[in-house]
Amino acid sequence: MSEAQTISPQQLQAKHLADYRPPEFLIPELSLSFQLEPKQTRVTAVSRVKRKGSHNEPLQLDGDELELEQLLVNGEPADYRLEPGKLLLETELNEFELTLVTRISPADNSALEGLYMSDGAYCTQCEAEGFRRITYFLDRPDVLAKYQVRIEADKAFPFLLSNGNLLEKGEMADGRHFAIWQDPFPKPAYLFALVAGDFDLLEDSFTTRSGREVKLQVFVDKGNLHKAGHAMASLKKAMAWDESRFDLEYDLDIYMVVAVDFFNMGAMENKGLNIFNTKYVLADRDTATDDDFHGIESVIGHEYFHNWTGNRVTCRDWFQLSLKEGLTVFRDQEFSSDLGSRAVNRIHAIKVIKNQQFAEDSGPMSHPIRPESVIEMNNFYTVTVYNKGAEVIRMMHTLLGEQAFQAGMKLYFERHDGQAVTCDDFVAAMEDASGKDLTQFRLWYSQAGTPQVTVTDEYDASTQTYRLHLKQFTPVRAGEAAKAALHIPFSLELLGNDGNALVNRVFDFTQAEQTLEFKDISARPIPSLLQDFSAPVKLKYDYSTVQLLCLLRHAGSEVARWEAAMSLFSRAVWANVTLLEQGQGMHLDPRVVDGFRGVILDEALDKGLAAEILKLLSVSSLIEQADKVELDALLLARDFVIEAIATGCEDELLARYRQLLPLDEAAARSLKNTLLWLLAKVSDEHESLIEQQFASASGMTDALGALLAANDANCDCRDALMQAFEQRWNQTPLVMDKWFSLQAMAEDDEVIARLETLLQHPAFSLNNPNRVRSLVGSFAAANVRQFHRQDGKGYAFLTAMLKQLNRLNPQVAARIITPLIQFAKFDAGRQAKMKACLQELLAMPELSRDLYEKVSRALED
Numbered sequence: 001m002s003e004a005q006t007i008s009p010q011q012l013q014a015k016h017l018a019d020y021r022p023p024e025f026l027i028p029e030l031s032l033s034f035q036l037e038p039k040q041t042r043v044t045a046v047s048r049v050k051r052k053g054s055h056n057e058p059l060q061l062d063g064d065e066l067e068l069e070q071l072l073v074n075g076e077p078a079d080y081r082l083e084p085g086k087l088l089l090e091t092e093l094n095e096f097e098l099t100l101v102t103r104i105s106p107a108d109n110s111a112l113e114g115l116y117m118s119d120g121a122y123c124t125q126c127e128a129e130g131f132r133r134i135t136y137f138l139d140r141p142d143v144l145a146k147y148q149v150r151i152e153a154d155k156a157f158p159f160l161l162s163n164g165n166l167l168e169k170g171e172m173a174d175g176r177h178f179a180i181w182q183d184p185f186p187k188p189a190y191l192f193a194l195v196a197g198d199f200d201l202l203e204d205s206f207t208t209r210s211g212r213e214v215k216l217q218v219f220v221d222k223g224n225l226h227k228a229g230h231a232m233a234s235l236k237k238a239m240a241w242d243e244s245r246f247d248l249e250y251d252l253d254i255y256m257v258v259a260v261d262f263f264n265m266g267a268m269e270n271k272g273l274n275i276f277n278t279k280y281v282l283a284d285r286d287t288a289t290d291d292d293f294h295g296i297e298s299v300i301g302h303e304y305f306h307n308w309t310g311n312r313v314t315c316r317d318w319f320q321l322s323l324k325e326g327l328t329v330f331r332d333q334e335f336s337s338d339l340g341s342r343a344v345n346r347i348h349a350i351k352v353i354k355n356q357q358f359a360e361d362s363g364p365m366s367h368p369i370r371p372e373s374v375i376e377m378n379n380f381y382t383v384t385v386y387n388k389g390a391e392v393i394r395m396m397h398t399l400l401g402e403q404a405f406q407a408g409m410k411l412y413f414e415r416h417d418g419q420a421v422t423c424d425d426f427v428a429a430m431e432d433a434s435g436k437d438l439t440q441f442r443l444w445y446s447q448a449g450t451p452q453v454t455v456t457d458e459y460d461a462s463t464q465t466y467r468l469h470l471k472q473f474t475p476v477r478a479g480e481a482a483k484a485a486l487h488i489p490f491s492l493e494l495l496g497n498d499g500n501a502l503v504n505r506v507f508d509f510t511q512a513e514q515t516l517e518f519k520d521i522s523a524r525p526i527p528s529l530l531q532d533f534s535a536p537v538k539l540k541y542d543y544s545t546v547q548l549l550c551l552l553r554h555a556g557s558e559v560a561r562w563e564a565a566m567s568l569f570s571r572a573v574w575a576n577v578t579l580l581e582q583g584q585g586m587h588l589d590p591r592v593v594d595g596f597r598g599v600i601l602d603e604a605l606d607k608g609l610a611a612e613i614l615k616l617l618s619v620s621s622l623i624e625q626a627d628k629v630e631l632d633a634l635l636l637a638r639d640f641v642i643e644a645i646a647t648g649c650e651d652e653l654l655a656r657y658r659q660l661l662p663l664d665e666a667a668a669r670s671l672k673n674t675l676l677w678l679l680a681k682v683s684d685e686h687e688s689l690i691e692q693q694f695a696s697a698s699g700m701t702d703a704l705g706a707l708l709a710a711n712d713a714n715c716d717c718r719d720a721l722m723q724a725f726e727q728r729w730n731q732t733p734l735v736m737d738k739w740f741s742l743q744a745m746a747e748d749d750e751v752i753a754r755l756e757t758l759l760q761h762p763a764f765s766l767n768n769p770n771r772v773r774s775l776v777g778s779f780a781a782a783n784v785r786q787f788h789r790q791d792g793k794g795y796a797f798l799t800a801m802l803k804q805l806n807r808l809n810p811q812v813a814a815r816i817i818t819p820l821i822q823f824a825k826f827d828a829g830r831q832a833k834m835k836a837c838l839q840e841l842l843a844m845p846e847l848s849r850d851l852y853e854k855v856s857r858a859l860e861d
Contacts, residue, residue, distance in 0.1 A: 011084060012852060014373040017319040023143050024057045026050045028186070030145040032135070034115075036122055036153040036196055038107035041115065042069070044099065045135040047145075051094040059089040059098075061136035062129070065114070068136070070101040087136040102135050109133070110767055110808045118262035119221065121197025122157065123275055125268060128318055128377040131189035141315045142420040144186035149194065152178045157196040159219060163187070163271045165253055183271055185251070186418060188314055193270030195258045200225040204232050206239050208249045214239075219258040220282060227282040230293055231257060231300055238301040241335050246409060248308045257281065257300070261733060264769050264811050265381070267299050269306030276303070279734055279770060285699040287735050290666040292700075294336070302332035313413065316420045318377045322369040322445075323423045325381075326389020330397070333390060341667070343558035344608040350533045350559070353391060355621045357383040358538065361450040362624070363822040364861035365854060366477060370423050370445040375853040378811045384448075391536040392444045396430055398489045398506060398534055399441070404434035440510060441487040449474045451486055453509075455541040459524040466494070466525055468516040470509055472537070478861070485512045491534035494518065494525040499554030506534065526550050528564075531557045543567060549595050558609050565599065565613040568592050569641065573622060576637035581630065586640045593648035600652045600675070607660075608667035611674045616642060619784040629825045635785055646678040653679050657689070666701075673705030680713035687715050694721050704738055711742045718746075736763040737774035744779035751786050752797050755779060766804060769812045776801045777816040787819060788826065792833035795820060799837040802851065803844065810848035817851065821858035835859065 026049070033044040049059065064085055071080055073089070074096050080089045089098075109116035114133025115124050124130070132139040149162040155175050164183030171177050199219035206214045216235060218228045235257065242248045257274045259281035267276040280299040283292050309331060310324035337345045360366065360383055369389040371380050397405045408430035416425060423445050431438045454471045470490065474483040487510050494503040502525055507516060518525075526547045530539050543551075543564075548571075551564035569592075576586040599605065599613050619638060623629050646653065653675050660672040676693065679686040687710070694706035707725060710718040722742070729735040743758060744751070755775065758764060764771050780787050780798045787794035798820055805813035823834040841847065842855050 011849060012375060014375050016373045017317070017371070020317050020319070022052065023138060023140065024052055024055055025059050025138065026052050027138055027143055027145045029148075030137075031148045031150075032192075033150040034152065034194065036106075036151065036157070038117060039105050041104050041106055043102045043104060043135050045102070045137070047098045047100075047137075049096055049098050056092075059091060061087040061089070062132040062139040063087050063102075063136040064129075064132045065104065065109070066133070066136065067103040068100070069103055070099070072099040073097070075099070085132075100136050104134065111811065112262055112264050112769070112809060113811070115194065116262070118260040121199070121260060122153070122195065123197075123258065123260050123263075124192065124194045124270075125264060125275065126192050126270075127190040127265075127268060128321075128381075129190070131192055134192075137189055139189050140317070141188040141190060142317060144188055144314075144418070144420060146186050147181075147183045147192060149181045149183075150178060151181075151194060151196060152176055153196045156198065158198055159196065159201075161193075161195040161219075161256060161258065161273055163191070163193055163273050165272075185271060185312070187271050187311065188420065191269070191271050191311060191314075193268070193273040193275055195219070195260075195273065195275065197258075198222065199258070200228075202228040202232055204236070206236050206250070206255075208239075209243050210249060212249075212253075214250055214252070215254045217254065217256045218281065219256065221259065221261070221278070224259075224278075224282055227284045227287070228259075230283045230288075231259075231276075231281045231296055234297040234300040235304060237297070237339065238304040238335060241301070241338065242305060242308075242331075245334070245338065246308075246331070246406070248413075250307060251312070255304075257303075261770065262768055264809070267303045269303040269310055271307070271311050274303045276300075277770065279737070282734060287700055287729075287732055289699075289701040289704055289738075290669055293666075294340070297339070298332050298336050301335040302328055305331045305335070308413065312418065313416045314420045316422050318374070318380070319371050320422050321371075321380060322385045322389035322392075323421070323426055325386045326369060327393050327426070329386050329390035330393040333394075341606060341608050343562070343606065344612060344667075346532060346559050347562050347609075347612045349387070349390070351621070352383060352387050353533070353536050355618060355624065357388050357536070358450050358624045359620070359822055360384050360818075361388075361448065362475075363818075363824065364858040365818075365821065366448045368446050368448045372446075376814070376849040378850055379814055379853050388536055391533075395444070395489050395535055396427075396438070396441070398491070399438075399487075399508075400430060400434045400436060404436070405430070408433040438487075440485075443484055443486050447474060447483050447486065448480075449477070449483065451488070451535070451537040453488070453490075453530070453535075453537045453539050455527070455529055455539065457527065457541075459521070461524075464519065464521050466518045466521040468492075468518075468527060470514045470516065472509065472512060485510060488535045488537065490529075491531040492516070493528040493531055493556055493560070494521070495528060495550065495554055496525060497523055497550075499550060501556050504531075504556060528555045528557065528560045531555075532559045533563075543571075545571070545589060545591055549591060552595055553598065558606065562609065562613055565595070566617055568595055569616050569645075570622060570625060572641045573617075573634070573637045574625075576640055577630065577633045580633040580636060586637065588641055588644040588648075590648070593645055596645050597649045597652055600649055600656050606667065607665075607671040611667070611670040614671070614674045614678065616645075620781075623784070623825060626825065629827075631784075631788055631826060631830070632790075642678070643681050646681040650679070650682050653682075654686075664698075669701045669705070673702065673708070676705060677709045677712060680709040680715060684716065687717050690715060691717050691721070694724075700735070700738075707742060711746055714746070714748055730763055733763065733768075733770070737770055740764065740771065740774040741778040741782075744775050745783050747783060747785045749786070749789075751779070751783065752793050755797065766801075767808060769809065772801075772805065772809075772812055773816065780816055780819045788830055790829065792830075792837075795833050795837045799840060802841060806841075806844065806848050806851055807846070810850035813848070814850035814854055817854055821854055823858070824861070 027047045029048040031046040035042040106115045106117045113130035151160040160179035162181035164181050167180045167182050169179040202218040204216045220228045252272045259276045259278045261278045263277040280296050305328050309327045411433045412429035451474045456469045459466050490507045490509040548564045548568045555561045657675040660668050690706045690710050697703035802813050823831045838855050
């Protein structure tokens with residue numbers, strides 16, 4: 001039965017964290033043998049099974065899409081029964097050897113879970129519940145086994161790889177060969193990995209601080225060896241950083257990274273054998289942007305850091321996913337910040353929370369970072385679990401300080417190395433190491449939704465006393481109980497009128513209402529609130545334009561300066577939305593233009609930070625600021641404000657752009673391309689700059705920067721540049737993904753017709769997640785104007801794609817449906833059309849669990 005076929009009511013039942021029970025059997029040892037064939041791979045699994053405790057329950061194993069050929073208990077046939085997704089074995093034995101022989105078809109596995117084929121190579125993806133597509137097993141993270149793996153394949157697949165260390169390899173008859181791998185560390189089934197293929201190999205080594213030499217290998221598709229160097233360099237940086245910052249050393253003799261083109265995720269941290277999406281490995285200056293290089297460094301680091309925070313200590317159950325993912329995202333963010341611009345990296349993290357996670361919190365899939373229930377576990381690989389989870393770890397770091405936080409990490413590993421544990425276990429280690437009571441802080445793990453913090457202030461000149469009154473509440477959705485006050489680290493700077501800091505510290509905000517009082521303040525100060533986004537909350541404070549301009553110039557935190565600029569921009573946009581709704585003409589305060597002019601002219605300002613300020617806010621970010629949105633007015637107002645800023649600063653934009661042309665550094669390119677994007681908004685006169693930059697670009701960053709400017713402004717040169725780009729790069733899939741994304745984000749009314757044509761493009765495949773995300777996903781998530789067009793054609797296009805993906809790859813379908821289920825903020829007409837599409841999906845007789853959960857929750861919400 002395929003994933004997309006009719007599923008039983010039992011399979012649609014939610015699993016609940018409250019129902020967790022320890023496993024009734026353990027499997028401490030597993031021997032796997034693979035006879036690889038595209039259509040008929042034979043898998044022999046020999047397990048040592050041990051009953052845990054005293055009970056008479058049957059052994060219940062998970063399985064999916066398996067053909068069972070043989071089952072033996074201690075070498076003898078035994079009775080069993082099969083149920084949907086399960087194998088049940090009645091036995092009175094307390095310990096026994098279980099042999100299972102199954103057959104699977106990697107070539108037909110379009111879901112890309114379990115063992116499948118990617119461009120002719122065999123590879124696996126077992127997180128979260130993919131191992132059950134390989135053999136019947138206790139496919140849960142709290143069952144840890146030591147694995148020995150034998151792989152047999154045709155010699156056309158020269159590299160046969162699995163977790164751990166290579167024990168033996170050799171020749172076989174009939175043009176085949178074998179390799180045997182052994183992993184000395186117990187691991188859950190989701191960390192199992194196998195790869196067999198013909199690759200180019202980049203080798204290097206890393207000497208740990210204890211003097212051990214670790215072999216490093218990066219495997220890439222043939223012809224791409226020259227694009228693997230940055231990934232290797234990033235890996236070595238990550239290994240050195242984890243030793244110096246977290247005192248953690250790698251523990252095997254070899255570390256392997258394999259890049260494959262067909263992959264549902266970004267990468268997977270399988271012990272010693274990481275499998276990566278090519279997007280996060282392959283890069284050279286011609287084909288990758290500066291953002292791509294940064295992304296590779298970050299994801300390489302993330303998967304490496306999982307060796308300890310995820311592998312050596314893993315999750316007890318999948319509801320604890322943030323235990324490893326939130327913590328490891330925090331670690332990779334710190335890695336990027338220590339190696340690059342801390343302010344810019346922090347801004348990137350904040351954007352994800354404000355643009356995506358806040359929307360998730362206010363939508364039908366709202367859940368805490370430790371979810372309470374789930375139908376399909378793949379649906380909780382979310383920005384809430386990962387990115388809000390990282391913010392929760394960051395808040396803990398803020399409250400404890402670096403020294404106490406590191407002491408907590410050390411205690412966590414001392415207590416739980418080799419175990420499957422919970423989020424509570426992590427917090428307890430932090431609490432015990434620091435001596436700080438985190439009882440109230442634990443609510444961040446169990447309460448869903450985005451807290452709202454409202455701040456008012458007063459100044460008493462007679463006593464020179466300044467007071468800030470803080471209120472917090474978290475909105476309650478239907479069916480939820482009232483939510484308690486959270487422990488919020490509230491970072492605060494008070495600026496005098498001269499821009500000098502009067503106060504700069506972090507306060508514990510723990511009550512529903514709380515007042516902060518400051519004595520000996522000679523004049524009313526300007527508050528910089530929640531500096532560096534010290535908590536993932538929505539802040540409401542009635543800033544004046546003068547206050548925001550002062551913060552933009554003088555705030556001690558670079559992130560606070562960015563926040564001030566974004567507030568200036570958003571206030572201007574919403575003011576013009578109001579004018580439109582009142583039937584009045586739009587207007588922009590000249591002081592706002594002056595504020596952004598100052599950023600353009602400030603040569604002392606970090607160029608990367610200046611670029612982030614001048615990129616302004618996306619439509620999605622603005623939508624998330626409101627409870628209800630008149631979208632057409634918002635789009636008009638945003639366009640007006642951007643064009644007014646660009647036009648008012650045209651001379652400065654042009655002069656600074658020309659000044660940056662000779663500079664060959666990432667931050668300068670980021671600022672230069674942002675300036676070009678703004679210039680394109682002014683008039684057609686600047687098209688020559690776009691064409692010149694495109695023609696003379698010495699790397700992908702500048703070429704794509706020119707193309708983005710032309711595309712976003714719908715310049716006359718757009719089509720010619722897009723055609724030239726396609727002709728040059730049509731044989732390079734990752735570059736064509738950029739082209740597909742730009743096509744999807746074009747805001748003209750013909751975009752849907754073009755998308756339907758592009759589905760037949762030779763470089764596009766609906767079977768490849770990267771292609772789908774670049775074309776279909778980019779349209780739905782990033783082209784707000786056309787996805788939400790009033791005639792509903794945007795919704796209909798996505799729905800048609802989801803119907804096809806439901807059959808091919810339900811996991812990808814469930815990830816790109818998000819914009820369709822977040823309908824609550826829009827007008828009644830748009831909501832009706834979106835709900836009709838969801839009803840159409842729900843009526844499908846073969847709707848997958850992945851889509852069923854999201855569609856049904858959206859319609860019930």
